[in-house]
Amino acid sequence: MDYLFDPDNWRWLFSGNNLRFLLSGFWINIQIALIAMLLSLVLGLALALLRLSGRRAVSVVAGVWVDVWRNLPLIFIILYLFLVMPETWRDAYARSVPEWFPTAFQSPFFLAAVAGLTLYNSAVLAEIMRAGIVSLERGQGEAAASIGLRYWQSMRLVVLPQGLRRMVPATVSQLITLNKDTTLVSIIGIQEVMRHARIVSATSGSPFVGTGVDAPLLQVLLTVGVLFVMVNLALSRLSRRLEVRERRRTGVEVEKIEGLEDQVALAAAAASPTPPR
């Protein structure tokens, strides 16, 4: 405890560029998370719709795809893509990245990192969205059809807005997990906050490359952890506020889902009836 709170062990935070360097690494994580989120939400919705497709072959293939990718460890997927991504792809990517992009984005393995995050999270989000759509009363879709809306019209105007809104808490909880999971790309050598933390700790104590102020690894890593906790707490507060506003506006009791990481959808799907055909 004495070691942990000893002010001498925290002086590194305000010396030289240490804090700024750490924050720049954290910003890389946020950027990776934003890119992966955007891709996963789009791909996840597409997968959810394919899974609910009336054509049996389509829904079975989409179902197997989703179930395989969401049941594998994310780090497993990232490492696999890292190992098998063809050199030509890596080169093509590294050549086409604009120079002004951050160094982390220049890495030839950046593509594998983002692809892994997207592959896994789109499958999990697809399951969450599917559960949301399926939990909607059948009557909604039938009513839309009976007033003459086509399939896509009823999806766009009636089913999706209601079904997806129900799953906002579960989706946000998954996005928080995604944000945490961006640290895993450090394992394939992307220069993000975990790497920056090691660099700060290794160099700060040196009078030549650092400022001569020792930066104990424990304190540096704790700082990184606190950064994540702050951002993720803000995200979950935001989602709770949205939920309360939504409930006040519609007067409908939205099913509250405590942050149960990515597997919320599983329990929800098990409890919900079979999808309407």
Place this chain on the structure above:
Amino acid sequence: MSDLWEVLVRHFPEFRSGFWVTVQLVAVSFAIAMVVGSVVGALRIAPVRWIRLIGGFYVEFFRNIPLLVLLSIAYLGLRRAGIPIGPWVAGTASLGLYTAAYVAETIRSGVFAVGKGQIEAGLSLGLSYRRVLSQIVIPQAVRSVIPPLGSLVIAMIKNSAIIGAVFALADDLLKEARLVNSATFQTNEVFFWAAVGYLLLTVTATFAVRSLERRLVVRR
């Protein structure tokens, strides 16, 4: 295709030992998560405000911090601070304490799901607080807690792969797969069988939870 079988046959011992290490990692971490999670869950529903705050602090900290950061703190940070902590302890403790935050939340919402009215009804019938807890609250809470706890086990199986992937903390399935891969360079075949191993675990857990849930369901 023949390559696929050949890899499995030749390296079956590695895959098998990695598989069991993953199972052990999850089992030990789950035990830690249940014990710590129950305590923190109890703190979260305590009648005293500052005790609830402590529980809330634990949950929010361990739920929002990346597991990789926890692992690094446990294995690298503490070691640098002069506390030598073994790789196995660092791995299971990190995964256990991380999941404990989710277990605590699950238990809390399970108890809340029972409803105040039932507790009041039990007390007004003259049952003691202990009997209300043991005969009314806990039997119902257990039922509503099973499916989310099962989901947590599945999440743990997947998260356990991080333990073997960094700092070589344990020779689990992913670690063994990488070792076999660096010996054979048959990446597709090796990772295919490792994937089968992980899917075997996660899918089995899914079905186990579902059947347990069906057995515990109350027909009204």
